[in-house]
Amino acid sequence: MPKLILMDHDGAIDDLLSQLLVLTMPDTELIGITVTPADCYIEPALESTYKLLQLMGKESVPLGRGDYYGINAFPNEWRARPEIINALPMLINLPKSPDPYTYLSAPDLIIDRLSSATETVTILMTGPCSNLVLALEEVPELKDKIKEIVWMAGAFRVHGNVQTFQHDGTAEWNVFWDPISSQKLVSYELPLTLIPLDVTNHVPVTRKFLSTLATQIDYKLSNLTGQLWALTLDTIPSYHYTYFMWDILATSYLALPEKFTTEIVKANVSTRPPNAGQTYLDDNGYTVKIATDVNPAHFYEYILTHFKR
Numbered sequence: 001m002p003k004l005i006l007m008d009h010d011g012a013i014d015d016l017l018s019q020l021l022v023l024t025m026p027d028t029e030l031i032g033i034t035v036t037p038a039d040c041y042i043e044p045a046l047e048s049t050y051k052l053l054q055l056m057g058k059e060s061v062p063l064g065r066g067d068y069y070g071i072n073a074f075p076n077e078w079r080a081r082p083e084i085i086n087a088l089p090m091l092i093n094l095p096k097s098p099d100p101y102t103y104l105s106a107p108d109l110i111i112d113r114l115s116s117a118t119e120t121v122t123i124l125m126t127g128p129c130s131n132l133v134l135a136l137e138e139v140p141e142l143k144d145k146i147k148e149i150v151w152m153a154g155a156f157r158v159h160g161n162v163q164t165f166q167h168d169g170t171a172e173w174n175v176f177w178d179p180i181s182s183q184k185l186v187s188y189e190l191p192l193t194l195i196p197l198d199v200t201n202h203v204p205v206t207r208k209f210l211s212t213l214a215t216q217i218d219y220k221l222s223n224l225t226g227q228l229w230a231l232t233l234d235t236i237p238s239y240h241y242t243y244f245m246w247d248i249l250a251t252s253y254l255a256l257p258e259k260f261t262t263e264i265v266k267a268n269v270s271t272r273p274p275n276a277g278q279t280y281l282d283d284n285g286y287t288v289k290i291a292t293d294v295n296p297a298h299f300y301e302y303i304l305t306h307f308k309r
């Protein structure tokens, strides 16, 4: 039996790269994708999502439209990127995607996919967790259908990546977008594995990686992913603008869990300024698994080999 995966992403470049990674993993069946309007605008992001499905001959995977908007919006320059993606040479001429307003809402799709699954499901989240929390609040017994949740989120023993007003910089963006839902998710004590900045900080998108990827562009996916990654290097490389392999690393955890160092901790999430969205260790908190380290060479090699197709 293939491993069943339900993915929720938020339309950023590494979210779409993660979708490609999941779509090409062996022994894995993607049973649905929901999109959160966080690091994207929803319509172009659903279009990119659908186009990548078409490219891989998987347009039968159902999509769900996130209609819930979190508490702390992402910067608009980041959200606008999927428009560029839809114009890339390998995507621009693909058949038009369906009207996004014909899709089920994201929580409804999550409910549908979990209820009809015959095995337990692994949920991969590469954006905020609001859609999942909305679904579980509506049908709490669906928690039993979840095998594991893998979520790119949080920052425990390192600085966060949120830099804005009324904030002390301790939070990671996916948690900060909706601190209330994040706190709820952690409090459920489901089998939850976080891939936080503590580990993603080890894997920036480097020119060396892109240069190696470029030597294999005769492979369709090396060509397309090379173009997508190139779009992430549009800013001056200071920490706050360095693009990391955030979501790709979380996604590769599905295939390479043994390459990660993990730790079971007690933790909680702040829901108020000045540290709203901070994930912090707390003896009186809730049990979660966090990844703390990975071998970067193994990871980059896995990605380079994987996209030779």
Ligand code: AGV
Residues within 6 Å of the ligand: 012, 013, 014, 015, 039, 078, 126, 127, 152, 161, 172, 173, 174, 240, 241, 242, 243, 246, 247
């Ligand atoms: O905090 C990391 C999350 C990941 O899910 N996102 C980007 C990844 O998709 C937010 C984010 C932090 N810094 C960013 C982000 C940046 N410089 N550009 C775009 N998004």
Ligand code: CA
Residues within 6 Å of the ligand: 009, 010, 011, 012, 014, 015, 039, 126, 127, 247
């Ligand atoms: Ca993301």
